[in-house]
Amino acid sequence: MSPKIARAPDAIDVAPITYFLARLTAPISFASKARIAKRLFVFAMAEQESMLELRAAAALCESPERRALYLRHALDEERHAAMFAAHSAELRREMGRAPWGAPRATCEDLFAKLGEPGFLAFVHAGERKGRTQFIYYERYFERLGHNKLRALFTALIGDERGHEDYTLRLLRETEGQGRPAKRKLLRVRAWEALRMWRRAGQGVAGALYFVLMSVLYVSLLPLSLWVRITRPKPRGWLEP
Amino acid sequence: MSAVLGISAQYHDSAAALVIDGELVCAMQEERFSRIKNDAALPIAAARACLRHAGITANDLDAVVFYENPFAKLERVLVSTLRSFPASFRKFPTVVREQLGHKIWVLDDIANALGVPRTKVSHDDHHACHAACAFYLSPFEEAAILTVDGVGEGVTTTISKGSGTEITRLRALPYPQSLGLLYGALTAYLGFEVNEGEYKVMGLAAYGKPTRREELAKILKTSSDGSFELAPEYFAYDTDADVGFSPAMETLLGPRRLPGRPWDLPGNADDEAHADIAASLQEATTDALVALAREAKRLTGLDALCIAGGVALNAVANRDILRKAGFSRVFVPPAAGDAGGAVGAAFRFSHAHGAKRGKALVTAALGADIDTERARDTADAMGLRSTRTETPAQTVVDHLERGDVVAVAHGRFELGPRALGQRSILALPEDPDVRDRLNRVIKRREPFRPFAPSVLAERASEYFEGAPNDMTAFMVTVADVKDGAKEKLRAVTHVDGTARVQTVTKENAPLLAEVLLELEKRGRIPVVLNTSLNGAGEPIVGSGEDALAFFDSHPVDSMLLGDDLFLTRDKS
Numbered sequence: 001m002s003p004k005i006a007r008a009p010d011a012i013d014v015a016p017i018t019y020f021l022a023r024l025t026a027p028i029s030f031a032s033k034a035r036i037a038k039r040l041f042v043f044a045m046a047e048q049e050s051m052l053e054l055r056a057a058a059a060l061c062e063s064p065e066r067r068a069l070y071l072r073h074a075l076d077e078e079r080h081a082a083m084f085a086a087h088s089a090e091l092r093r094e095m096g097r098a099p100w101g102a103p104r105a106t107c108e109d110l111f112a113k114l115g116e117p118g119f120l121a122f123v124h125a126g127e128r129k130g131r132t133q134f135i136y137y138e139r140y141f142e143r144l145g146h147n148k149l150r151a152l153f154t155a156l157i158g159d160e161r162g163h164e165d166y167t168l169r170l171l172r173e174t175e176g177q178g179r180p181a182k183r184k185l186l187r188v189r190a191w192e193a194l195r196m197w198r199r200a201g202q203g204v205a206g207a208l209y210f211v212l213m214s215v216l217y218v219s220l221l222p223l224s225l226w227v228r229i230t231r232p233k234p235r236g237w238l239e240p
Numbered sequence: 241m242s243a244v245l246g247i248s249a250q251y252h253d254s255a256a257a258l259v260i261d262g263e264l265v266c267a268m269q270e271e272r273f274s275r276i277k278n279d280a281a282l283p284i285a286a287a288r289a290c291l292r293h294a295g296i297t298a299n300d301l302d303a304v305v306f307y308e309n310p311f312a313k314l315e316r317v318l319v320s321t322l323r324s325f326p327a328s329f330r331k332f333p334t335v336v337r338e339q340l341g342h343k344i345w346v347l348d349d350i351a352n353a354l355g356v357p358r359t360k361v362s363h364d365d366h367h368a369c370h371a372a373c374a375f376y377l378s379p380f381e382e383a384a385i386l387t388v389d390g391v392g393e394g395v396t397t398t399i400s401k402g403s404g405t406e407i408t409r410l411r412a413l414p415y416p417q418s419l420g421l422l423y424g425a426l427t428a429y430l431g432f433e434v435n436e437g438e439y440k441v442m443g444l445a446a447y448g449k450p451t452r453r454e455e456l457a458k459i460l461k462t463s464s465d466g467s468f469e470l471a472p473e474y475f476a477y478d479t480d481a482d483v484g485f486s487p488a489m490e491t492l493l494g495p496r497r498l499p500g501r502p503w504d505l506p507g508n509a510d511d512e513a514h515a516d517i518a519a520s521l522q523e524a525t526t527d528a529l530v531a532l533a534r535e536a537k538r539l540t541g542l543d544a545l546c547i548a549g550g551v552a553l554n555a556v557a558n559r560d561i562l563r564k565a566g567f568s569r570v571f572v573p574p575a576a577g578d579a580g581g582a583v584g585a586a587f588r589f590s591h592a593h594g595a596k597r598g599k600a601l602v603t604a605a606l607g608a609d610i611d612t613e614r615a616r617d618t619a620d621a622m623g624l625r626s627t628r629t630e631t632p633a634q635t636v637v638d639h640l641e642r643g644d645v646v647a648v649a650h651g652r653f654e655l656g657p658r659a660l661g662q663r664s665i666l667a668l669p670e671d672p673d674v675r676d677r678l679n680r681v682i683k684r685r686e687p688f689r690p691f692a693p694s695v696l697a698e699r700a701s702e703y704f705e706g707a708p709n710d711m712t713a714f715m716v717t718v719a720d721v722k723d724g725a726k727e728k729l730r731a732v733t734h735v736d737g738t739a740r741v742q743t744v745t746k747e748n749a750p751l752l753a754e755v756l757l758e759l760e761k762r763g764r765i766p767v768v769l770n771t772s773l774n775g776a777g778e779p780i781v782g783s784g785e786d787a788l789a790f791f792d793s794h795p796v797d798s799m800l801l802g803d804d805l806f807l808t809r810d811k812s
């Protein structure tokens with residue numbers, strides 16, 4: 001039988017903090033056509049990244065049933081990435097700007113890093129977060145009368161719910177009902193919070209690095225003059 | 241036993257290749273495992289798959305060789321960045337972070353990731369590895385060797401002479417005089433992605449006329465000795481790596497084309513103008529390559545030529561080199577770009593340590609095989625029904641004859657950008673509607689892009705001028721479709737009357753050869769349309785799961801996976 005990603009009856013509704021943050025940031029994130037296009041492309045990249053993680057999970061997973069579920073989920077994520085990228089490109093073209101093209105992402109190999117239960121907990125938490133955001137954005141664009149974007153988020157919410165539910169079901173199957181699964185979810189949330197903290201640190205360090213390198217660059221003027229004199233652009237054949 | 245693993249990475253198309261006692265045992269691109277198109281990451285999954293295929297472990301390796309010198313590369317990057325002061329202001333922080341933070345540690349990273357002692361990991365020279373890949377895989381005992389790409393450590397183009405296991409470099413052109421950079425910059429100008437859209441430019445060129453050669457001559461200045469020079473004012477490779485061209489290019493050629501805008505050819509005047517630019521670029525590149533090849537002929541006096549480097553994947557130019565440069569035979573390996581650098585690196589170390597030359601390359605199927613049991617289990621779990629066939633070739637032909645588009649994933653996947661029968665989508669070559677369906681619905685790509693034919697090698701000359709030759713087995717050249725055959729090959733004949741033909745033998749693509757023989761037995765021409773098994777923006781299928789995912793999400797009519805046949809109408 002085909003592994004339909006079914007909705008669990010006891011699935012949690014929305015993540016309150018994510019919902020609050022989405023509400024707080026939406027007017028800024030979607031303040032202009034350019035920002036909407038950018039935000040949609042960020043979503044496209046996140047979906048593409050998720051697709052790669054799920055494909056990597058399918059390649060490593062020994063259970064054919066779970067492998068099949070990861071593959072189907074990966075195909076959903078690929079489709080979502082294409083939908084977000086297409087909407088982003090359309091907005092960019094409307095502004096007379098070049099679209100960013102196909103979303104390119106990298107894979108962290110989370111299945112190998114976290115183990116299967118950890119991976120499932122991570123994906124579940126991510127899907128819940130995504131669905132919560134999309135629920136708010138659906139309402140946000142409905143209020144604005146932006147039917148295309150409202151319809152985009154409406155189309156995705158159902159899929160996200162399905163992904164959220166099947167990963168929770170698998171987590172409970174692999175880790176055990178009740179406390180063990182909840183413990184895994186908490187652990188993954190803590191890991192994700194730490195990762196976000198580190199990323200924020202990297203962001204600050206990156207900005208600082210850019211400033212320092214810019215200062216260093218200016219100080220390289222004499223060296224650049226020396227390089228131009230001593231190492232001019234070569235022309236013609238070089239012989240060994 | 242002497243086992244050497246070659247590695248190429250960090251720019252695009254990273255790959256691993258294993259050479260044992262001078263023979264190439266396997267070679268795989270990381271993208272087939274990571275599912276990231278043109279993946280540049282260290283090819284650790286590919287390396288492990290190579291070791292698994294050979295039944296050895298990392299401890300059994302005598303050496304691991306990286307295909308270029310990271311320290312020489314660092315020097316060139318820093319010098320060219322300083323030379324472009326102050327225009328390189330924006331690029332400088334990124335360059336320093338990439339080079340010092342990441343790229344120069346590649347040898348340590350390889351040792352750590354594979355678990356081999358650092359003393360076993362060494363580096364080589366980018367263009368020497370390209371040359372080695374082309375020459376050692378070729379059927380020639382002696383040959384001139386031409387390598388042409390964007391840039392290696394410090395050079396972009398080399399001419400060498402190969403004899404036995406010796407390769408001697410005769411000439412080199414320094415960065416930034418680069419045909420690869422020229423083609424890349426105009427690829428971006430025409431709205432395509434660099435390192436990915438070059439094939440599109442080649443296909444587009446056939447729709448245009450080379451009316452802009454005069455402008456191209458201002459950008460690319462050639463000399464009588466085959467060397468050339470790029471006019472720096474039109475380029476931005478040291479200041480803007482994303483597009484590589486400067487505003488002066490737009491002043492000269494007109495506004496760039498916005499990426500992603502649908503093409504309307506023939507008919508739309510803007511698109512036709514851009515096709516003319518593509519045609520002019522293609523002609524200028526071909527002329528420059530023919531001049532380089534003539535210089536190689538003059539320097540070596542040999543009859544055979546091997547070509548490698550990313551620019552060697554320009555199939556149209558390769559045809560003209562064979563016709564006009566004075567060589568009677570020309571060979572281009574299937575992975576002429578950076579992926580082939582891994583092969584060259586492993587060969588060079590092997591031969592430097594006494595290994596004899598291996599056999600000439602017969603097949604590009606150097607990758608991992610399909611795990612059919614695993615794929616079958618996954619398909620069952622996905623609810624995809626299949627039937628096992630004892631006669632896969634006949635089954636494929638049954639479906640082709642019904643007008644089906646048939647996906648095939650059978651045997652080891654290929655090295656390089658071309659699917660040559662192991663990971664292919666096949667259809668009959670007569671009906672142009674099939675081509676349009678493939679372009680629009682299945683591959684979701686530009687309507688002007690052509691599809692290639694695969695033909696039985698012994699029957700190739702009946703349909704294609706000059707086929708078979710040393711390049712046609714790997715689909716790295718084009719041939720004129722004979723006038724009498726054009727009607728029968730409408731789906732695979734490009735608008736300029738050429739086709740990027742693959743000549744098939746039982747040795748280079750066994751299943752595809754059987755399919756073609758079966759077609760012939762049934763009174764049809766032994767030719768099929770053959771395109772790679774992948775969707776838009778995806779790498780070519782590697783594993784059985786990849787094939788199932790493709791089948792589940794693309795409207796092909798049927799798929800042969802190993803010996804199992806899947807039908808779209810059975811999808812639940």
